[in-house]
Amino acid sequence: MASDEMIKVVGDRFCVPYTMELLVKRKIQSFSNSHYDVFDTTGNILLQVNGGIWNLQKKRVMKDPAGLPVVTLREKQAISWKQEWQMHEGESRHCLCSVKRSGGFNIKSNLDVHLASPYKDAACDFRVTGSLASLSVKVRRGNSIIAEVTHSYTWGSYKGKECFKIKVYPEVDYAFIVALLVIIHENDNA
Template sequence: MEAPELAYGVPIVSIVRDDFCVPYPVEFVVKKKNHGLFHVKYQVLDVNGKLYLQVDGFQRNMQKKRIMSDAAGFPLLTMSEKVLTPNHQWMVHRGQSSERNELLFSVQRSYTFQMRSRLNVFLPTNINEDVSNFQIVECHSSQFYRIYKGETVIAEVNYNFTWGSFCKGKENFRVKIHPGVDYAFVMALIVILNENIIVCI
């Protein structure tokens, strides 16, 4: 069965909801702010400063959780890090659920040794642990990443990382998302990527 298409023949990559897919490229600015040692907030805004998504994060019993909401504060998904896993695995569920039937996808570091950082993304229907559905791959430097579906680039993230901003608990980065791609899904991947970058520093 072929993937559904938006206008202009653009195939949909819909993981969270169809209405997060638009038939044109979009660009977002992500602002991250640390509040103390364990509390973190993200805001996802367009280039004009309009809020689209927000993420509230905390840590409890050594486990990190990040809850993504829309601009009105309605919970969309929950990202939970699995404790004491060597590949820093994250499970992402719909809403605020943790039930198996509400699992949207999982993310983990690649097991294989590679010169560039790589995260693998698996959908619940994927029973082949050797072949991921999506990949997040470091390109050129640790401040530029691409998200792939197979061989196709679906999004790019450019970190404007400086030690000065990091020490102040503030970080900004820009994200470009290709037409027809679920931007809530992409933003969840970027939040998890950001948490993995921190682990690597």
Template sequence: MAAIPMAMPVPAAAGSVCGPVVVVGQQFCAPYVVDLTVTKKALSLSDSDFAVTDINGNVVLKVKGVVFSLRDRAVLVDAANNPVLTMQQKMFSMHRRWQVFRGEGTNPENLLFSVKKSKLFQLKTELDVIMASNPNEDECDFKIKGSYFERSCTVCLGNSDSIIAQMNRKYTVKNVILGKDTFGVTVYPNVDYAFIASLIVILDEINKDRAGDD
């Protein structure tokens, strides 16, 4: 896999963590800040609903929606179209829970983590990320906090203020005309950017229905 181009150094935020945070694989970690752009097509006629690009515009990850599925489901693939993760909403679950599996498919043995709303009704976005190795779910392993209307959020370690990634929406005339949502994502050093990309996709899916409690 080609190395991600190095982004310009940026000051570390208060409470940020140096890592390592490896969830999907070490190959998705870099010893420097990685700046990514996540572009979502409002109406996709191709097999790619999201594209994740580096600072040079090279596609490093893509998300393909699974059509004709009984449940919301998407597959994260690398630039060579190799399956990395499968994301699927759990049926009849409270807090709009999504489950994420390694590779393609939803074999329970390949479950990596789950994402769910911290509370059933929220004014601001708050999601809990629970690793498969934490079946009791006494505490979340990661937390996503932010504002849906401002389309900005941070990803933190557990319930701490240790930031591992930040996301903000980008507004351009071109994107508005083409019906695209574009997000700038800053991934802190030694943090798994494939993991962060999957969280952004799930965040967008959960926020499609703010009133949903399924």
């Protein structure tokens, strides 16, 4: 990453001064529930995301290890080929950002991320390129890559389990990056 500026969307407590390697394990628990666990390289759990898979109101809640809500992801209900999600602080309705598919019928699920701001302009603040199916996802701010995701089938993807590795660059909000991974995964499997 070219800049030393802290990139915080969810909160500065999720920004660390070094490159962070995360392991995200996703498991389909039942026909209507999916669960994500996020670990650091030493096996400590950092975040958990729960939510239904096939329900009318797609909603995912990310919690910290103490079980406190960090962010809530809600899919905006609209008849459109551009899926849109909103990221809310905790379980409130305070919107942190909106995430929308860049194009409708692409093989790659490129996402545009717009921070919630009263001074909103047309340009997106972040862009997510790639897809989990292609085993490569990059999160960019301008021309700088701030995080990369690689997919691994080693944890038993054939049994409803998947594993993702994320590299988050220094001073980048890793809770925000995990939330984007969940959104792109939900869009890829919609």
